[in-house]
Amino acid sequence: MEGVTLTTNNVWMMICTALVFFMHLGFSFLEIGLTRQKNTINILFKNVFIICIGLLLYCLVGFNLMYPGSFIAGVIPDYFFNLFGLSAPFKEGALDLSYNEGYTYWTDFLFQGMFAATAATIVSGAVAERIKLGSFMLFTVLYVGIVYPIAGSWKWGGGFLDKWGFYDFAGSTLVHSVGGWAAIVAVFLLGPRIGKFNDKGEVQAIPGHNILLAAAGVFILWLGWFGFNGGSVLSADPAATSLTLVTTSLAAASGGIAAFVVSALIYKNYDLTMFLNGILGGLVGITAGADLMTPTDAILIGLIAGGIIVAGVSFIDRLRLDDPVGAIAVHLICGIWGTLAVGVFGSKAGLTQLFTQLFGVLIIGTFCLLTAFLFLYTIKKTIGLRVSKQEELQGLDKHEHGMDAYPDFRLNQH
Template sequence: MDINYLMNSLWVMVSAVLVIFMLGGFILLEAGSTRMKNAGHIAGKTIFTFGLASIVFWAVGFGFIFGEQANFLVGLSNFFYSGAELADLGLSSPVFFLFQLAFAGISITIALGGFAERAKLSVYLVFTILFSAIVYPVVAHWIWGGGWLAEHGKQDFAGSTVVHLTGAMAALAATILLKPRIGKYNKDGSSNNIYGHNQVFTALGVLILWVGWFGFNAGSTVSVDEGFFGFVALNTNLAAGAGAVAALLISWVVLGKSDVPTMLNGGLAGLVAITASCAFVDTWAAVVIGFVAGLLVFYSVRFFEKRKIDDPIYALSVHGAAGIWGTLSTGFFATPELATVGLPGLFYGGGLTQLGVQAMGVAVSGMYAFVVSFVILVITKKVLSGLRVSEEEETMGLDISEHGSYGYPEVFTVIESKSVHS
């Protein structure tokens, strides 16, 4: 058997494992960024929804993205994928399938961030099935599966649009329909900070995501040829570092304090932004892209806050705003040598053509993800008699109301005991 085939398969398998392990980062990030009374729920629903999304992706998602006999929207073969070898991949087809499944799992996890601390578990179930079947695969086919945006030369190497913007726009639909958490906004329009319960968890979650991103971006080479994955990994790390530094500095200047959550979000924003362009830009551009993303996430959070859009996990800013910037950035910085898809960017003599393609891809993909997700949730709301838990259930926390046990049983058992005896 060809050695390149084996090495490519091994590299992509390792990358798939890294991407799937990013779910551990999301568990810590989301649990740490929310309140203690919902920590077990957040951890559990992440595992549950990834398992469910895996089955849906196996049944229809993979076929809609990469199936043959494709039409304008989707592919139409390889449903209920059997593990059979597909033509011209240069690596094991089951390994390629697992790698693509991991990306679908990350996108739904991002989307569900918009549901945090107030949605019914049954809503997670229904939305995960439909998002994994008819939202994510359609956008992925358009860009990665040979669809119409790919034919226009849309550049999105590892998914700033496909994974991150798609998930963020679904999160926006959920956040609008679910409305803010109890106590987030006052009658006069002012907002209250609802602090996450563990910044150490959040920081560790970011670090796990940072490491997993090397599988996400560098793994998207799906090849070890010429060691190009190392260059992609270098750009990824530079952008993440620049994003963290920029976010820390802007919070320090504006707030007078170097805000830890802002800095952590800046690192993630740098990672999201470089995801589209990591294989198409020089290293100096990766630093610029990450730095701008770090500044952008600071102001984006405040933009949504003023509009009373309650986004506990900051999915709209970290994955949405940074995903848009990252996608557009190739239209500025893609070099003639590295632009294996599409055209060079504006700063390299390519004119506005590639930037226009990138903007079109953002607009159409984002709108599709938002509108379809919104419709799904409106219908779900009617069928399930609401998307949101009751006020009493939200106040007591989803750990106990949805699952019957606490993520921190010792803490809450003591609190309840004191309440009974007082």
């Protein structure tokens, strides 16, 4: 029976791994759809690079930083780990298939590795259409390779936040806010796209070129979140998994409804992009406590997240920060809300838990802001962050890739 349970849990975890991998297509579609045609290949290139380098970095560096003890210790001598206070885990029996009672060692690595690249994907959307590709790739290597796993180790690796009682089930803070903090620093240092604000500081809309792709991306992300949150149960336990998927879906639905209603009341139109980002805001908001909430709790968390999206997008614009896809409102602001919601709703609700959640947000936020600023400011002062005015106006596809995502095919006239 134990073998059957291990196999069942392991298969479920691998399915969830595939769903989280699929989310990267959703992020790509969303980012492409909400930006202009002339930067499509550049965005695709960044997203392909993120998942490839993210997995390699997580294997070589991240897994051992986040969970001290991984297979890379078979390559690097023990003294390296002792030097940094880490244990060298690659001992005899470390690859035992009964890694724990839920799933195998390799499944654990692959599932966690899929999360690692998401932080950089969040940044990619916020800096779209004006960042140098080489600069973005260098930042991704530094942030995904070092910052994400260190922050994650403080909770998921059994670090001091875990000992304090900080709770983040699937990453409202440890994944989404980690990416969101870097995004706000990057947007600040880059400056807005040409034409985003006029001389009076008024916002000028720069419409995305394919809302169909953006909508498809959101539906793919919603589906992928079943793996993101469902896999974070770390087993195929029927009760826990079912509840998690229910709360995830209800928060997404209520987040979308709240965003479109609030947006319609304020702006007197039915804004599909706000509706879509409201869904994502609800998903991010429920992620910290999806296993703790009742369906009613999830709906309330989603409703508040949807309202936060509308206010957050407007607030970012008023700060003259240009975020083409709304990544900061979705991942940072709703990530903070979702983390704090653990102390307000659900089985852990209470003043002590709320303050613990707040301290966790502040500590991780400070760490991410400082490291992101250090990396990005250094890059800006050395190789530069932003493309030239001519490159931005003509499009990054032409200048950085020499390609066109939508070549003009014409039938030969005879």
